[in-house]
Amino acid sequence: MTVIQENQALKGCQYFALLNEEEAAVIQENSYCRAYKKGQVLFDAGDERNRMFILKKGFVKFEKIDQSGTLFYLNFVKDKAVFPLTGLFTDENYHFSAIAMTDIEVCYISRKIFEKVIQGNNQQLLFYFNQVSLTLKKHVLKIESCVTSSAAQRVKNTLAILMHDLGEKNYFNQVVIPYPILMNDISHSSGTTRETASLVIKKLVKKKKIQYLHKELIFFDPAYFSLDYD
Secondary structure, eight states: OEEOSOOOTTTTOGGGTTOOHHHHHHHHHTEEEEEEOTTOEEEOTTSBOOEEEEEEESEEEEEEEOTTSOEEEEEEEETTEEEOOTTTTTOSBOSSEEEESSOEEEEEEEHHHHHHHHHTOHHHHHHHHHHHHHHHHHHHHHHHHTOSSOHHHHHHHHHHHHHHHHOEEOTTSOEEEOSOOOHHHHHHHHTSOHHHHHHHHHHHHHTTSEEEETTEEEESOGGGGOOOOO
16 A cells, blocks of 8 residues: 555545535545555455545455355446445445455545535535435346346346446447456356356357457447446
């Protein structure tokens, strides 16, 4: 972990856009920026929930593994995200682990200070509640889209969700995910084996629907992966 001297935690972040100058100053003055290397853990499931994080740069994976070693929660966030949103004002512990999937830069602030500031601003508080509601809706849609008996369809739906959440359009009207997406993560999210996920992806590559090279996904036909997700 490396300390970053310049602290511009709020710059360009919609999660603080509705704060007044005084509230923004409190967040700014009490936030600290750090750099983490790929693979470092920001917090583990069960740790005391004492910090909120602002992801300035990079890609973070959330996961939770049960006592038998089975992965049963998996999610991702990219730059300009604030996390964790679940458990605001209520939870004392983190529900999942957060792992840097690339080298990242984050700012963090005491949960108590963060919640005190947000609680005093009704507009900003409503924004956070809407974000939590949207996150819940997304998780419901993820479950609905991945309960089909067809493993191929589950993999396709997982790719659609990843495209929607993490993708960025390029000049060719393709959608690129500029972060490493592991085959194991695709298979876990799809509720299938790594071999099955790999086979489905190879077929999609052959059909020229996607490219999957060096863990990077490019969607040549975004409409093919459309999902009622908004």
